Amino acid sequence: MTAPTKTPTHPDLHEPVIDWFAEHARDLPWRRPEAGPWGVMVSEFMLQQTPVSRVLPVYEQWLARWPRPADLAKEAPGEAVRAWGRLGYPRRALRLHGAAVAITERHGGDVPTGHAQLLALPGIGEYTAAAVASFAYGQRHAVLDTNVRRVFARAVGGVQYPPNATTAAERKMARALLPEEDETAAKWAAASMELGALVCTAKNENCHRCPIAAMCAWRLAGKPPHEGPARRGQTYAGTDRQVRGKLLAVLREAVAPVPQAVLDRVWDEPVQRARALDGLVDDGLVEPLPGGLYRLPAS
DNA sequence: CAGGCGTGGTG
DNA sequence: TCACCAAGCCT
Numbered sequence: 001m002t003a004p005t006k007t008p009t010h011p012d013l014h015e016p017v018i019d020w021f022a023e024h025a026r027d028l029p030w031r032r033p034e035a036g037p038w039g040v041m042v043s044e045f046m047l048q049q050t051p052v053s054r055v056l057p058v059y060e061q062w063l064a065r066w067p068r069p070a071d072l073a074k075e076a077p078g079e080a081v082r083a084w085g086r087l088g089y090p091r092r093a094l095r096l097h098g099a100a101v102a103i104t105e106r107h108g109g110d111v112p113t114g115h116a117q118l119l120a121l122p123g124i125g126e127y128t129a130a131a132v133a134s135f136a137y138g139q140r141h142a143v144l145d146t147n148v149r150r151v152f153a154r155a156v157g158g159v160q161y162p163p164n165a166t167t168a169a170e171r172k173m174a175r176a177l178l179p180e181e182d183e184t185a186a187k188w189a190a191a192s193m194e195l196g197a198l199v200c201t202a203k204n205e206n207c208h209r210c211p212i213a214a215m216c217a218w219r220l221a222g223k224p225p226h227e228g229p230a231r232r233g234q235t236y237a238g239t240d241r242q243v244r245g246k247l248l249a250v251l252r253e254a255v256a257p258v259p260q261a262v263l264d265r266v267w268d269e270p271v272q273r274a275r276a277l278d279g280l281v282d283d284g285l286v287e288p289l290p291g292g293l294y295r296l297p298a299s
Numbered sequence: 300c301a302g303g304c305g306t307g308g309t310g
Numbered sequence: 311t312c313a314c315c316a317a318g319c320c321t
Contacts, residue, residue: 086307
């Protein structure tokens, strides 16, 4: 019997993908050693649903201004929202600020190393906890983001796209594919994600540049097109989200509290406008003051 | 668990 | 042009 006892399910995928990564990985600031766990964590918050190209400049400003969690923690949350700029989903800024406060209070100012501790922080879900633990601390976790899910769906599952929501089957597959060693697993996580971001993309798959094209189940099956309904497109024009965005843009630019009348100019329809503003206040993104004034939250 | 939550680039 | 997409989280 020559077979070793703990052979991974698909050991042949690891080496080509990791080697490809060594050659083609982008030189991103949060991948450099000087970024540290805090830099990794900040980047992960910003990258949630936001392209790398838009994150880069904000990331640099953020780290220069708040090089440690404690630096951000002592700021007003509104300053985090302001510095977030136009990255989108500004609740992330609030949550990152909240995470910095929690890190300062509960973890002595250092980004925690444990997956469960990370998961307990605001704005950190399953993906981000695994990503920080893996990228910042070299731990072995299944890091299942949209890129990795797509790569696995194709290379292993033989279909064009993964399911809309992450399934237990996907998690199981991701765990089964994980290399045994911590360090190798961390490289694998970063490499498989980068492959999905650069080569095995949603719209154009570039199989000629793919290091595992020869063993890709989807390609070998003749690249059958996605079956079933298309993903629900996110509508935007005319929604509360658009109104919220316009309201918050005014408040981000303002140095002093803004009168209601000024906010009223961003949207004609009064019911929707009021609903959007109320929502921002409920979310803690906007602080109402006496006299019909509004500003970003000071506390 | 489906739906809400920003923004700008792109085919 | 405009629908779709980009390293999710929370309720």
